[in-house]
Amino acid sequence: xxxxxxxxxxxxxxAILWIFVLSAISVIRTDMFGxxxxxxxxxxxxxxxxASKTGKAAKAPARRRGSPTHVAVIEGANAGERADLAxxxxxxxxxxxxxxxxxxxxxxxxHARIASAEDQWFVEDLGSTxxxxxGSARINQPTTLSLGSQVRIGKTVLELRK
Amino acid sequence: MSQKSAPPHSxxxxxxxxxxxxxxxxxxxxxxxxxGAYAAVxxxxxxxxxxxxxxxxxxxxxxxxxxxxxVRWVAPYADPVLLPVVxxxxxxxxxxxxxxDLAYEAAGRTQHEFARQQLIWMTLGVLLFxxxxxxxRDHRVLQRFTYTTGLAAIALLLLPMLPGIGRTVxxxxxWIHLGPFSFQPGEIAKVLLxxxxxxxxxxxxxxxxxxxxxxxxxxxxxxxxLGPILVMWLISLAILVFQRDLGSSLLFFGIFLxxxxxxxxxxxxxxxxxGLFFVGAFxxxxxxxxxxxxxxxxxDPMRYYYDSPGSGQIVESMFGMAWGGLLGRGFGNGSPxxxxxxxxxxxxxxxxxxxxxxxxxxxxxxxGLIVERGLRAxxxxxxxxxxxxxxxxxxxxxxxxxxxxxxxxxxxxxxGLTTPFLSYGGSSLVANWVIIALLLRISDQARRPVPDLxxxxxxxxxxxxxxxxxxx
Numbered sequence: 001x002x003x004x005x006x007x008x009x010x011x012x013x014x015a016i017l018w019i020f021v022l023s024a025i026s027v028i029r030t031d032m033f034g035x036x037x038x039x040x041x042x043x044x045x046x047x048x049x050x051a052s053k054t055g056k057a058a059k060a061p062a063r064r065r066g067s068p069t070h071v072a073v074i075e076g077a078n079a080g081e082r083a084d085l086a087x088x089x090x091x092x093x094x095x096x097x098x099x100x101x102x103x104x105x106x107x108x109x110x111h112a113r114i115a116s117a118e119d120q121w122f123v124e125d126l127g128s129t130x131x132x133x134x135g136s137a138r139i140n141q142p143t144t145l146s147l148g149s150q151v152r153i154g155k156t157v158l159e160l161r162k
Numbered sequence: 163m164s165q166k167s168a169p170p171h172s173x174x175x176x177x178x179x180x181x182x183x184x185x186x187x188x189x190x191x192x193x194x195x196x197x198g199a200y201a202a203v204x205x206x207x208x209x210x211x212x213x214x215x216x217x218x219x220x221x222x223x224x225x226x227x228x229x230x231x232x233v234r235w236v237a238p239y240a241d242p243v244l245l246p247v248v249x250x251x252x253x254x255x256x257x258x259x260x261x262x263d264l265a266y267e268a269a270g271r272t273q274h275e276f277a278r279q280q281l282i283w284m285t286l287g288v289l290l291f292x293x294x295x296x297x298x299r300d301h302r303v304l305q306r307f308t309y310t311t312g313l314a315a316i317a318l319l320l321l322p323m324l325p326g327i328g329r330t331v332x333x334x335x336x337w338i339h340l341g342p343f344s345f346q347p348g349e350i351a352k353v354l355l356x357x358x359x360x361x362x363x364x365x366x367x368x369x370x371x372x373x374x375x376x377x378x379x380x381x382x383x384x385x386x387x388l389g390p391i392l393v394m395w396l397i398s399l400a401i402l403v404f405q406r407d408l409g410s411s412l413l414f415f416g417i418f419l420x421x422x423x424x425x426x427x428x429x430x431x432x433x434x435x436x437g438l439f440f441v442g443a444f445x446x447x448x449x450x451x452x453x454x455x456x457x458x459x460x461x462d463p464m465r466y467y468y469d470s471p472g473s474g475q476i477v478e479s480m481f482g483m484a485w486g487g488l489l490g491r492g493f494g495n496g497s498p499x500x501x502x503x504x505x506x507x508x509x510x511x512x513x514x515x516x517x518x519x520x521x522x523x524x525x526x527x528x529x530g531l532i533v534e535r536g537l538r539a540x541x542x543x544x545x546x547x548x549x550x551x552x553x554x555x556x557x558x559x560x561x562x563x564x565x566x567x568x569x570x571x572x573x574x575x576x577x578g579l580t581t582p583f584l585s586y587g588g589s590s591l592v593a594n595w596v597i598i599a600l601l602l603r604i605s606d607q608a609r610r611p612v613p614d615l616x617x618x619x620x621x622x623x624x625x626x627x628x629x630x631x632x633x634x
Binding site for chain 1: 205
């Protein structure tokens with residue numbers, strides 16, 4: 001086998017190796033942001049179920065009798081404040097973009113959020129410093145909320161109300 | 163409430179796609195990398211395409227496709243890059259080991275079955291990978307076995323000390339022999355220890371981070387919080403030092419420290435751990451003769467070239483890498499058989515000689531990708547336990563690659579650890595496939611858009627057009 005052929009084989013192999021590495025990197029690049037969902041659209045998971053029925057289910061759970069309509073602050077400096085659940089996700093924190101702004105030193109800028117999935121409401125801690133409590137238990141994953149269950153954030157207590 | 167974890171998807175504005183098509187595309191490329199290397203070895207060494215290329219390539223393809231099908235089936239949202247990168251590294255490793263077999267054969271040594279054995283081990287690794295993914299549908303189940311895994315890890319580490327089955331190979335008593343099989347239980351123990359640490363730390367992270375006294379720069383936690391994990395770790399470390407396996411003790415020390423740091427978010431631990439490492443390294447240098455000789459060889463390898471337990475290995479590997487240069491000598495034109503243990507510890511040296519710096523850099527970027535995907539899974543993951551496991555496993559691979567590649571390239575003193583997926587060694591290969599299965603499982607859980615709420619799923623859809631409730 002001639003010297004040139006061997007050189008070409010070696011060169012081709014190194015090229016293959018780097019083509020593989022670069023394609024892997026490009027897959028990572030396109031993976032960075034996933035599939036964007038237009039607001040109000042259904043998540044891809046819904047396609048497994050009857051897609052025609054979903055409508056705007058992703059935004060806020062359907063309003064029926066007995067389902068909560070707003071979150072109220074019942075204890076703490078901002079007692080009496082409330083936010084409507086009809087607009088979907090509610091961000092709670094000290095930051096300016098929060099729907100419920102709390103003047104509480106123990107609350108993080110973006111502390112927690114309350115959001116809906118299908119028919120239920122969930123509270124999720126957003127990596128806050130002091131944690132979020134449902135009842136007396138600190139949560140470390142999204143936790144379902146029912147009517148009247150109390151969420152404690154810093155010195156503030158919130159409740160889901162009808 | 164049976165299903166508690168259901169983060170709403172609308173907040174982030176996007177969901178992760180499945181990307182199984184991208185994974186398949188990358189897997190085909192990975193197969194080309196593996197089989198192409200095997201063909202290039204045949205062409206370079208013997209001047210013709212190896213006769214068993216179809217059988218070999220077919221076997222490799224069956225293994226990889228089986229992995230892909232299982233991932234599609236049980237982990238559809240898993241990370242698309244991890245499996246192809248691992249497949250490519252494993253394929254490249256097999257080809258280089260095959261090349262070394264041929265070189266040893268040409269040099270007149272008898273044993274030249276490494277590649278075949280490695281392929282058997284890879285098959286076993288893939289089977290365990292599939293079993294892990296199929297059996298373990300939710301990584302949080304592992305949290306129930308925190309102490310069981312910790313005990314199992316210690317038991318596995320103790321196994322080589324048993325008189326009947328333990329063997330001393332190259333001065334380290336870390337092997338067990340069962341009939342025709344030999345195995346390093348420490349490789350499995352490291353995976354179990356990561357799970358045990360994660361399970362313990364996720365429960366006690368608050369107590370570890372907040373309760374305790376402040377000494378110098380760090381908050382020392384209370385003894386009862388740190389005690390169990392410290393005991394677990396000290397036992398494993400003592401066993402390893404007793405078995406004279408310093409590479410693994412360094413690895414366990416690093417895992418412990420990093421996971422403690424990730425769990426408590428206290429950078430002080432890194433300062434303390436770094437200090438402890440230097441104290442340990444100094445004591446090791448004082449009391450262990452082989453640590454001394456390793457450091458001396460690292461400082462001046464050429465001086466010990468002709469000594470009997472000297473620096474021949476690292477010097478030959480440096481000769482090889484220098485000769486290989488940027489593009490390498492090409493398969494068949496180098497002489498990697500001059501490096502003792504080129505198929506295990508020094509496989510990076512063999513790659514550097516025959517494929518050059520270009521390929522070594524590609525290999526290191528591949529490791530970087532694996533670690534990045536592992537840490538990404540840890541970031542995206544929603545529960546603390548999964549975060550800790552993913553970060554811990556990613557760090558296991560990081561430290562292993564750093565210690566081995568650093569040692570071979572004379573950046574740090576040489577310590578015996580295997581190069582993940584590349585080097586010859588069944589226990590390490592099998593354990594690393596299980597690590598990848600765990601990472602895929604965690605990333606699948608993390609990237610799945612809405613956790614299954616089947617049961618309540620149908621309720622909300624029917625009346626989305628229902629009457630408006632008067633807002634109070």
